[in-house]
Amino acid sequence: MNLIRKLIKEYKIIWGFVGIMCLVGIIFIFQIYQIYILTDTTYNTEELERDNIINLPETPEDLMTYIISAIKKNDLDMALRSFAVDERIWYTSVENLIDQTGEFYTEMTIMPSSHYDVYNGVNSIELTDYYAKQMDTILNYFPDREQIVVKSIDFVMPDSQLEDEYLNGVQNLMSLYGGDCISELMMLLEYKSRLYVLGTTVAHYDNYWKILELYSELVGTSTSSPLKEISENEYETMKGNISETSFKNRIENLYMNSQLFGDASIDIEEGYFTANYFILNPQNEKTPEKVIRNFTTAFQKHDLYKAMGYCMQSADLDMEHTNLKLLNQEADVARQMKKFCYSLLQYNYSEQENILKNVRGKGNEIVFNLSPENFMYLDISKIYMVDNDENEKEYIVLYSYGGNHFMAGFTLINMNGWSIEALSSAKFGVYDGDVKKLSEDEYGKILEKFDFQ
Amino acid sequence: MNDKLKNIRISKANVNIILENVYLIIFAIFLGEAFLWTTTFVIDWPANFYSDIKDLMIVLIILRMICSEHYNLKEIILVTIVSIAFLFIWRRNGSDLMFNTFLFIIGSRGISFDKIMKVYVTVIGGLLVITIWAALTGHIENLVYVQAERPDRQSFGVCYPTDFAAHVFYLLLGYCYIRRKIFRYIEVFGVMIIGILIYIFCNARVSTICIFLLCAGMLYYKLRSQFCEKHNCEFRLNNIMSTLLAMSAVLASLFMIGMSILYSPDNKFYLLLDKLVNKRLKYGSKGIQIYGFSLFGQDIPMRGYGGSVQKEVWYFFLDSSYLSIVLRYGTLFLAAVLFIWCVIGFRAQKEQEWLFLWIIALVSLHSMIEHHMVDLSYNPFLWAIFAETSIAKIKPHFGGVKHSYEFNSQVDKRI
Numbered sequence: 016m017n018l019i020r021k022l023i024k025e026y027k028i029i030w031g032f033v034g035i036m037c038l039v040g041i042i043f044i045f046q047i048y049q050i051y052i053l054t055d056t057t058y059n060t061e062e063l064e065r066d067n068i069i070n071l072p073e074t075p076e077d078l079m080t081y082i083i084s085a086i087k088k089n090d091l092d093m094a095l096r097s098f099a100v101d102e103r104i105w106y107t108s109v110e111n112l113i114d115q116t117g118e119f120y121t122e123m124t125i126m127p128s129s130h131y132d133v134y135n136g137v138n139s140i141e142l143t144d145y146y147a148k149q150m151d152t153i154l155n156y157f158p159d160r161e162q163i164v165v166k167s168i169d170f171v172m173p174d175s176q177l178e179d180e181y182l183n184g185v186q187n188l189m190s191l192y193g194g195d196c197i198s199e200l201m202m203l204l205e206y207k208s209r210l211y212v213l214g215t216t217v218a219h220y221d222n223y224w225k226i227l228e229l230y231s232e233l234v235g236t237s238t239s240s241p242l243k244e245i246s247e248n249e250y251e252t253m254k255g256n257i258s259e260t261s262f263k264n265r266i267e268n269l270y271m272n273s274q275l276f277g278d279a280s281i282d283i284e285e286g287y288f289t290a291n292y293f294i295l296n297p298q299n300e301k302t303p304e305k306v307i308r309n310f311t312t313a314f315q316k317h318d319l320y321k322a323m324g325y326c327m328q329s330a331d332l333d334m335e336h337t338n339l340k341l342l343n344q345e346a347d348v349a350r351q352m353k354k355f356c357y358s359l360l361q362y363n364y365s366e367q368e369n370i371l372k373n374v375r376g377k378g379n380e381i382v383f384n385l386s387p388e389n390f391m392y393l394d395i396s397k398i399y400m401v402d403n404d405e406n407e408k409e410y411i412v413l414y415s416y417g418g419n420h421f422m423a424g425f426t427l428i429n430m431n432g433w434s435i436e437a438l439s440s441a442k443f444g445v446y447d448g449d450v451k452k453l454s455e456d457e458y459g460k461i462l463e464k465f466d467f468q
Numbered sequence: 469m470n471d472k473l474k475n476i477r478i479s480k481a482n483v484n485i486i487l488e489n490v491y492l493i494i495f496a497i498f499l500g501e502a503f504l505w506t507t508t509f510v511i512d513w514p515a516n517f518y519s520d521i522k523d524l525m526i527v528l529i530i531l532r533m534i535c536s537e538h539y540n541l542k543e544i545i546l547v548t549i550v551s552i553a554f555l556f557i558w559r560r561n562g563s564d565l566m567f568n569t570f571l572f573i574i575g576s577r578g579i580s581f582d583k584i585m586k587v588y589v590t591v592i593g594g595l596l597v598i599t600i601w602a603a604l605t606g607h608i609e610n611l612v613y614v615q616a617e618r619p620d621r622q623s624f625g626v627c628y629p630t631d632f633a634a635h636v637f638y639l640l641l642g643y644c645y646i647r648r649k650i651f652r653y654i655e656v657f658g659v660m661i662i663g664i665l666i667y668i669f670c671n672a673r674v675s676t677i678c679i680f681l682l683c684a685g686m687l688y689y690k691l692r693s694q695f696c697e698k699h700n701c702e703f704r705l706n707n708i709m710s711t712l713l714a715m716s717a718v719l720a721s722l723f724m725i726g727m728s729i730l731y732s733p734d735n736k737f738y739l740l741l742d743k744l745v746n747k748r749l750k751y752g753s754k755g756i757q758i759y760g761f762s763l764f765g766q767d768i769p770m771r772g773y774g775g776s777v778q779k780e781v782w783y784f785f786l787d788s789s790y791l792s793i794v795l796r797y798g799t800l801f802l803a804a805v806l807f808i809w810c811v812i813g814f815r816a817q818k819e820q821e822w823l824f825l826w827i828i829a830l831v832s833l834h835s836m837i838e839h840h841m842v843d844l845s846y847n848p849f850l851w852a853i854f855a856e857t858s859i860a861k862i863k864p865h866f867g868g869v870k871h872s873y874e875f876n877s878q879v880d881k882r883i
Contacts, residue, residue: 027711027817031810034718035803038725042761042799045729049760304734312757391758392782395733418781 056320058296062092062337069286071223072097073277075200078217078224079168083202084284087160091150092337096288098146099192099218099225104128104138106193106220109385110378115191117375120364121357122350126385129193133317133387134356136293137349140323143292144346149229149238151339153213156242157206166203171214171233173255173262182269192227194218196270199231203250204242212236212245212253219275294337295345298324299432303408306433307398307425311412315391319356323348326435328428351438354448355423359393359416360385363449389417396420399465401442406430411440413453413461420453422461480535487532488579494524495572495584496591502845503592506635507599507625508609508775525571532575546811546853547574553804557797560764566797569842573808573854581855582646588848589642596635599625611777621671628774633672634838636662637679638846641827644682648689648823656686673746674837678830685826705822713825714813716832718806721790724836728752728791745837751784752791765798789841797842805842805850812852 023029072078078097085094109127113119125141126134157163175181176198185197196219204211214231217224230236234253236243257265263276298321300306306325313321326348332341357363362385374381394415402409406429414421424440427433438448445451453461498521504511554570557563576584603610603625611623626632640659647655663679666672696703705713712719724745731738731753742749759768770792772785786792794802809828816824831841831849840846 027714028810028814030711031715031718031807031814034715034722035806035810038718038722038806039799039803041722041726041729042794045756046761308733315754316758389782392784394754418779 054298055296056298056318056324057293058334060092060294060337061335062090063290063294065092065287065290067286068289069280069282071225071288072280072283073223074279075198075217075219075224075276076168077280077283078226079200079202079215080165081283081288082215082226082229083163083165083204083213086150086153086157087163089154089160091147091339092290093287094150095143095146095292095337096290097226098142098229098291099194099220099227100139100142100146100291102194102218102220102225103142103192103227104135108191108193110382111190113378113381114375115187119362119374119381120366120368121354121362122366126353126356127382130382131385131387133319133390136320136323137352137356139292140295140342140345140349141353144342144349146226146229147339147342149241152239153229153241156211159207162206164205166205166210167250168200168202169254170259170262171199171201171231172253173257173259175233175255177257177262177265177269188227189218192218194220194227195272196266196275197227198266199233201231201234201250201253203245203247210245210247210250211242212250213242222274222277293320294334294341295320295324295327295348297327297329297334297434299430299434300325301432303400303410303425303427303433304398306427306435307410307412308395310425310435311393311395311414315393317387317390319352323352326351326438328430328434328436330430351448355438355450356387356390357385358423358448358450358452359390359414359421361452392416397462397465399461401440407436408433409440409442411443411445411461413458414450420455420458421450422453423450483535484532484578487528487535488583491525491528491532491575491579492583492587494521494528495576496587497521498525498568498572499588499591499845499848500595502843503595503635506627506631506845508611508623508627509599509602509625510608522568522571525575529571529575532577536578543577543854547577549807550574550804550853553800557764557801561766561797563765563797565842565844566801568844569850572844573851576851577854579855581852584851584855585642585645585848589639589646592635592639592642592845596639611775613773613777619668619671622669624669628772629670630672630675630838631774631840633666633670633675634834634840634846636666637675637682637834638831638840638848640679640682641830642848644686645824645827648821651686651690653687653690656683656690659683659686674834678834681833682827682830685823685830689823689826703822704820705817705825710817710822710825711814713829714817715810716813716829717809717835720832720836721794721802721806724748724752724788724790725794728756728788745788748788748791748837751786752788754784755786755791755795759795761794761799763798763800765796765801768796770796785839787837787839789835789839792839793842808850808853812849815852 072081082094082097085091085097103125105128107125107127107129109124109129112124116123125138128134128138154160170176188197189195197216198219199214199216201212201214204213212234213229214234214236215226216228216231218227228238230238230241234243255262267273267275298309300309310322310325313319313325323345327344332338332344334341354363362381396413396415398410398412400408400410408427410425410427412423412425414423422443422445424438424443424445425435426437426439426441428436437446439446501513501518501521550570550573554566558566558570599608602608603623608625610625611628613621613623613629615621621629623629623632626635640662644651644659659679660683663676663683666679667676693703727738727741728749731742731749733739733742733750738749755768759766768786770785771780771782773780773783786795790802793805809832813825813828816822816828828849831847835841842850
């Protein structure tokens, strides 16, 4: 003890050293605490924990066998893994879509994730829900799915698929959705002594195939009517006159890729492709204000998964299994988040008010302006409670962003912790993720109304 | 001719003097360049100018090391710590600031800190006067910031009014340091007038308060010195007080970082505190939430209001030096800077350099609100770690000023 006293008296810098260590200690403890309170932003259902993973299909026929197997097993998770969710996130060209259609509105297409990774999560949820609904439509056709028998898997009208007009259309699709080859296949299914044709549009990426759409234009099916009752003769007609081998060879020559149609897999019906979707992990906090602030912080950090997690309520949902209701709720959250982002970027348009005026050729400009790089500068100016029930509260939040004032609505619900029921405020007329831009006057009036109450 | 060259002999002492003067010249050039970057002068610097100066400094350091007689253990430990911290961080962070600061600090070993400060005051003072003149005569842009609820603020040729005020503040500190044993009351008054002018024309509150505190410190020092001389007693500062001043940077950083971590905009106490420090806690907290702490720092894009009167719509700036350092350059670098500051502070305490101790505390205080603590063109006091600060140890140099306690008492008697 005396030695310590002597040392401290002789070397007073020890106090400085102790102070620095305290500071480093505080920083270290804070970091540990942050790791401790960190929750996963995604959640694994039982299906997502599956471990019998097989390689992605090298042939489109394997892909068809896989999807039919999923339909027969009524396995939504298995089916979803065969759809081009990730591929559309990576390769969809929103600028080409805008230039081709001459239109842009919020619901038109997915967010430009091929340019900005930040939007991957929102797009993934939207696409997963889109494909899940397609699957649901098909499943409703076959109540006793185990009775489905696959009679044949073939390319649809191969002659037509080799025509210049069709190939130009394919090139166009590839410029919009990526991929190095797109084709249409059909399956002849027998169910309770009746024959059906299920058409699909498939795309080749790298060395595997994925389902782009669960319908085929050549077959004459669509999203709302993916199946058609058919006779054997009609099916034979649609098989065309070119042999499958000849068709494949010609396609490979056309795309200069001799590996387009690889080797068939033995275990395609027994395994599962890699998971390509996720489930949001519901987030909540002790107070509504904390929810709003943490939602905003997640947004600033470009962590839209976490931000969307605050909008999920798990009480009425089966979180243990991948199911349509769960995916639908996620999709609703994703749509609100998309609107929230687009509103701040001042590109939130409904289909009715979509910017038709000279948008053609401005795809690049619009996509550039949809950049999330400045989300970090979003700042909360004020939070006001506008309605108060025991377990439900409504807030408006005034944001400053890019030198402008914005107003967003938050309806929060308390179910073992507060979370966001909707990005809306009925009292102030903001709904479903919409964020209103305010003039200085409007902003001043709102401040006056609440600050001087 | 060759024989003549062979016969030229330069004594080791003279070699040291020459190298020292070369350091001061390079230091002056670098300082001038760094200062001019903070102004609205548009200068087309020659290609490789910056890297050439750094290379010269590296050569100089090597030469000085070769010619040096001895190193003591403390110096070796300090150099090792500083080198590891700065170089490790520079490699990972890529920031030139690390490497430049490191070079100049290491290079100042054994050089009289008084000389370094004289060069600093001369260069910065001269350039500041030129900049002000150029701004007022329209040769360069004089940015005037108009904000609601605040008077118009001028920057006099510097990129922002508070940056101009910070230059003046550090210049006054430098001046005060040089004159610390021989300043007069009229100089204290002059410093106070400058503080008032800074407030009137720049509305730079922190710099103004720190300048007034400098005046208060100078006055106290003067009065106390005279009292001690009159009563033939030793001028000693309270032990606890001087220790707190010596570790003021550590205390200030604990406060700013601690408060930023705990900051909650829903808590009235923190809102009031944040108002006092002009939103430094809010942005510090935001920086911590979004970027988090790291060992070696990370790239954090900062957008402030300097350089143009157009309001920056995407504003995020870590004004507090401690928060800026810890988030951008890492915890290790902050610890190294605080360690350097403590060494300087406790050395000043040991050498009973009370006014210097007060200066150190003012820099620590100023750095809570402003971001210039490790900025070469503002804060010259980091150089004191290896430079020679002890008056007793400073020997008369050719062309230098002799300092001694006897000499200073004679000067004080004249006042």
